[in-house]
Amino acid sequence: MKALVTGATGFVGAAVARALGAAGWQVRVLVRCGSNRGNLQTLDVEAVEGDLADLSSLERALAGCTALFHVAADYRLGARDPKPLYITNVEGTRNILSAARRVGVERTVYTSSVATMGIPADGTPGDERTPVALSTMIGHYKRSKYLAEEVALDAARMGMSVVIVNPSTPVGPGDIKPTPTGQLVLDAACGRMPAYVDTGLNIVHVDDVAAGHLLAFERGRAGERYILGGEDMTLQAILAQIARLVGRKPPRIRLPYAAVLPVAYAAEAFARVTGRSGRVTLEGVRMSRKRMFFSSAKAVGELGYRWRPPLEAFEDALHWIRERGLLT
Secondary structure (H helix, E strand, O other), rough: OOOEEEEEHHHHHHHHHHHHHOOOOOEEEOOOOOOOOOOHHOOOEEEEEOOOOHHHHHHHHHOOOOEEOOOOOOOOOOOOHHHHHHHHHHHHHHHHHHHHHOOOOOEEEEEHHHOOOOOOOOOOOEEEOOOOHHHHHOOHHHHHHHHHHHHHHHHHHHHEEEEEEOOEEEOOOOOOOOOOHHHHHHHHHHHOOOOOOOOEEEEEHHHHHHHHHHHHOOOOOOOOOOEEEEEEHHHHHHHHHHHHHHOOOOOOOEOHHHHHHHHHHHHHHHHHHOOOOOOOOHHHHHHHOOOOOEOOOOHHHHHOOOOOOHHHHHHHHHHHHHHHOOOO
């Protein structure tokens, strides 16, 4: 069988393409002209040029494919111009699903995010049933992914076989850009995070997320969402684990939210003046007010999904970072 993977030059998409190849699929990947293809160098894939804004290029890329894994997304926090996030994440999803319907793709797995999920007020992990609304989405990235997920759900309601997966916080090799999470791992390993805030993330190995995509294709129910997560960890525990792996002392200073918020405002003002977004964003700080803990019980029960300990994800990520000479 042949599958088209979008976003395969990126972090999660490359892992999905790698998993498909290992499972015996013929893999075709959609790449933009001039994109960084470093993540594709070791993969046996057919690269075709196209763009999510160009319907004809999408139909050509999908011709002859049984499956579509739509992983491509604009994952940025604090973007100075939010329009590209909506163009890529929302309209790009609409376009690729329209092309898949026209050429007769049998099944699509759409990669959403836990960013679209609700977070219970009592601190318990969120899941696919936790109430959520567009009005509760913090920042343009989360809003764009929420709206894109609605596009995918609408396609399923119209009869397309679309399964939605919601990765939590993937960590591992191949975070070439890097994503905000990959930047956090790199900064922590280099000793650039001397303090932390009281927040938390659900950490999962990127290869387990990729395996979950294949399970969703094989066993997922059309129109359903499946959280592909791992283990809930406080930010303090994440930074301490990374510090131990690189032989550094873990940060011991806990910063209250009220102390970090003015820094974020100042960083955004600086970004507006210089035209460059910094590591501290108002969007990211506002998101940190809640611990982003999630349950993957539905994926475990319906798909047979499993994940490895976060330690292995951090080890693999740091090995990849070291190989590229990025660990200073």
